[in-house]
Each structure stands twice: as structure tokens, then as C-alpha cells.
Amino acid sequence: MAAGLEAIRRVVTGNDERGRSRVVWDGPAPNSNPGPIKGRGHTDLWVWYDNVPLLAGERDDGTLPYDFPGPALGGHLRIIHAKKYPDDLDPAKNPEIEPVHEPKATPSRRRWDRGRGMHKTETVDYGIVLTGERTMILDDCELLLKPGDIVCQIGAWHQWVSPPDECLMAFDMIAARFVDGPAGLAQGNDKTIHPAPNLKLPDGVKPARRVVTIDTEDGKGSLVSDGPAPDVRFDPARPGFASARLWVTDSAPAKIVFESLHLPHTIEPPEDGTVCRVVTFPPDDIWKGQVGSAEVKAFFQSMGSPGASTYSPSVPHPYMQKTHTIEFCFVLEGEIALVLDTEEVNLKAGEVAILRDANHAWSNRSGNPAVLSISSHDGA
Numbered sequence: 001m002a003a004g005l006e007a008i009r010r011v012v013t014g015n016d017e018r019g020r021s022r023v024v025w026d027g028p029a030p031n032s033n034p035g036p037i038k039g040r041g042h043t044d045l046w047v048w049y050d051n052v053p054l055l056a057g058e059r060d061d062g063t064l065p066y067d068f069p070g071p072a073l074g075g076h077l078r079i080i081h082a083k084k085y086p087d088d089l090d091p092a093k094n095p096e097i098e099p100v101h102e103p104k105a106t107p108s109r110r111r112w113d114r115g116r117g118m119h120k121t122e123t124v125d126y127g128i129v130l131t132g133e134r135t136m137i138l139d140d141c142e143l144l145l146k147p148g149d150i151v152c153q154i155g156a157w158h159q160w161v162s163p164p165d166e167c168l169m170a171f172d173m174i175a176a177r178f179v180d181g182p183a184g185l186a187q188g189n190d191k192t193i194h195p196a197p198n199l200k201l202p203d204g205v206k207p208a209r210r211v212v213t214i215d216t217e218d219g220k221g222s223l224v225s226d227g228p229a230p231d232v233r234f235d236p237a238r239p240g241f242a243s244a245r246l247w248v249t250d251s252a253p254a255k256i257v258f259e260s261l262h263l264p265h266t267i268e269p270p271e272d273g274t275v276c277r278v279v280t281f282p283p284d285d286i287w288k289g290q291v292g293s294a295e296v297k298a299f300f301q302s303m304g305s306p307g308a309s310t311y312s313p314s315v316p317h318p319y320m321q322k323t324h325t326i327e328f329c330f331v332l333e334g335e336i337a338l339v340l341d342t343e344e345v346n347l348k349a350g351e352v353a354i355l356r357d358a359n360h361a362w363s364n365r366s367g368n369p370a371v372l373s374i375s376s377h378d379g380a
Contacts, residue, residue: 004038005081006168009351010045010062013340013358020341021322021358024058029079029352031063036093039083039166046328046354048074051252051272053326055357055379062354069111069121073253075174077328077354077375082134082160082167096162103219105182112182118159120184120221123173124254126247126276127151128330128373130350132167136160138213138221148332149209150276150373152247155184155256156213157221168350170330172375174274177253183218190259195230201242202234204369208244208278214258224258229278231261233303237295240282240369243303249273266304267376268323274377281336281364281372291318310359316341317361327355327376334370337363 007028014024034041047064048054049071054061070076091097100115110122118137129149136143136151137159145151155176178184192212201207207228216222229244248260250270269275293311296318300309308321317339329338335348339361347353357379364370 004034005032005041005043008032008043008045008079009347011338011345011347011351011353012060012062013353013355013360014056014058015357016342021360022340022342023345025060026345029062030060037083037086037089039081041081043079043081044076045079045352046077046326047071048076050074050380052378052380055324055326067108069108069123070173071175072110073175075123075172077170077172079130080169080171082132082163082169084165085162096159103182114157114219116159118157120155120157120215121173122155122176122178122184123153124155124176124247124249124256125151125153125174126172126375127153128170128172128332130168130170130330130332132163132165134160134163134167134169136211136213138223140220140222143211143223143226145211148206148278148371149211150246150278151211151213152276154186154212154214154224156215157219158213170352170373172274172276172328174249175253176256178256184215184256185218186214186216186256186258188257190257190262192225192259193230193261194225195228195232199228199230199232201232202240204240204282205242205280206371208246210246212247212259214256231265233265235299235302237291237299238282238287240280240286242280244278246276246278248275264304267300267308267321268305268325269376269378272378274375276373276375278332279362279372279374281362281370283364283367283369285367316344317363320359320361322357322359323376324357324379325355325376326357326379327353327374329353329355330373332371332373334364334368335366336370336372337365339363
């Protein structure tokens, strides 16, 4: 672990010779990269070079090299350790006061900047605030983001302001394709989906804030929407359960579009795609002993993924599921147990699990709701 950066616990799963899910690595993410200012830098968690990540093997893909903003056909998962710039910092070393200039491309030709930290990348990003606060500046507004907020950054010009103290923010950066060159403008005319006026969340469930940004004209990063995630599913058998869908990609590289939630609702992503969700798990004691095969079957059908369930009377948890995916799971609030075929792992807020083709379930043994952000990618 690099000196000066907060350690990030990362649990990575795999499968044994019998196909049973297990933990492969559990400990501080090894690929930490401190910046010149103590406490600032980034921790890389996973990298993939092809359209979809590999699901098998003993190689730790969190240690693979890449050039920001990531592989042109793949993507990467990282955590940014942001910290207030020192008051006595040399202005020449502070990107927030760098002179404004005409857009310039970096050598990768997939990142452009125009000074003062304003930049854009040829990616679709799921930006998840884990701790602290962060201000994002677009060309048409400024937004204060708090823990649990998620930005769906669809290739837009934007800037991150130095936080008032410290902030940890995860970024799942997915390779995209600008069809009009560096302008990277929104394509199509899909209308933004908003929550139904009568949408009522169960007791103990907080709205998942979804911020969507995109460029609607050349050189202008714009806010598309900012509000509660509009597509939320519940489970009558588990009072207090909620799964909010925030964004979907259905190709690799991803498309630059205004909205994606018109795509069919499923747990697993489309082929070559991704889906970002925020899931609230109530304490198991609320429903334990009252759920059987009928209730589990009804839940997975309502989620559009009846084939994901691996329920049987002998499994360690009734909601065990398996999809041909890699899932990046951040615990946003509370604590929860990851139940695998061969073992269980307890996780708490700020920790991350990377599930590779894993038969698993989430079990909340505490007395309070647990909230996870889950970014699921089609796998190979």
C-alpha cells in the first residue's frame, strides 16, 4: 500500500475446480498511486483491455498497467483519493487555477482538456461518492455531491473542485465511442426518464441520487438530469428491499446517449454491456423463515432475470444468484455479508467486492439497512 493513501479493502472472487465460488484475494488493493501531495492520488482496482472483462484465471487484473482514461476497447475501475489543496501550494502546481485555453488532446487522443481542470474523456463513467463531498462543475451549473450520489458521466466536459476536506470517489470508466470526433455530442433523442409522481419507497430506503451529464453542443458539458433514480424495483417478501437502476450500456464501446433506462430491466447487463444499480438490503431478520421457492421465483421474474436464481433447499441463502458477469460492488452504508458457495465474507462501508462469475447472495445480519452500489459488466 502506498504511503499517504487510505487503504482500500478489496475482496475478489473466483471459482474452484468444482465451479464453486470462493475468495481469491482479500486485503488492501495493491495498486495504489500517490500524487505529489500527501493524501491525494488513486487506487486502481481492476483493468480490462477487451470489450468485456475476463471472468476466470488467477491473474490479478487490478495490477495491470494502463494510460488514463483507460483502454480504448475496455475500461478500468479506480478510487480517487481527493484532498484539499494546501493553502501554501505553489499556484503553478494547482490545476484548478491553470489558465484557460482552447481544447487540447492528450497523446491518447481520448482525453481533452481546456485548463483549470476542465476535461472530457471518451468514456461513460459511473462516479460514486464513497466518503466526503465533491463539487462538479459543468458549463451550465455546479453540483455538490455527497456520499452515495452517483454521476453517470456520458462523455461530458466537467471539472472536479478540490474538496473542503477529504473525499473518496470510485469511478467505473467504460470505453465509449464518439461518432463525431472529439466533440462527443449526445446522439439520438431519447427522453430523460423521471420517477413516477406516485413512487413511494419502502420504510428505511433512501432515494438513490442519479446525476446525468453529457455534451449537447460542442465544448459545453451540460446537466441532463439530477434527481432520484426513476427505475426502482421492490420485493414484497423482503420489506425494505429496493433495487434502483441508474444507467445501462448495451454495446462495447458504449454509446453517447441522453437516456438508457428504456432498455429492458434485468439484473444482468445486455450483451457487451453494463448496468449500474443501487440496492438496499433490509435486515434478514425481517423476512427470515418466511421466504421459499415461490417468493424467490417471483422476485427474480419481477427483476427480468428468472434464470439468475440458483435457489434450492440446500443453498446457504435463498436469494443465491449467478450471472455470467463481473460485478463491482461498493458498500455505501452499513455492513453486509457476501455469501459464497464455500465461505462468507463480512464487508462494511467503504469496502469493495469484485465478483467474477460468482454464485452468491448478500445477507444483512445487522439491525439496519445496508446499501450497495453494484456495477455489473457482461463477462468473457
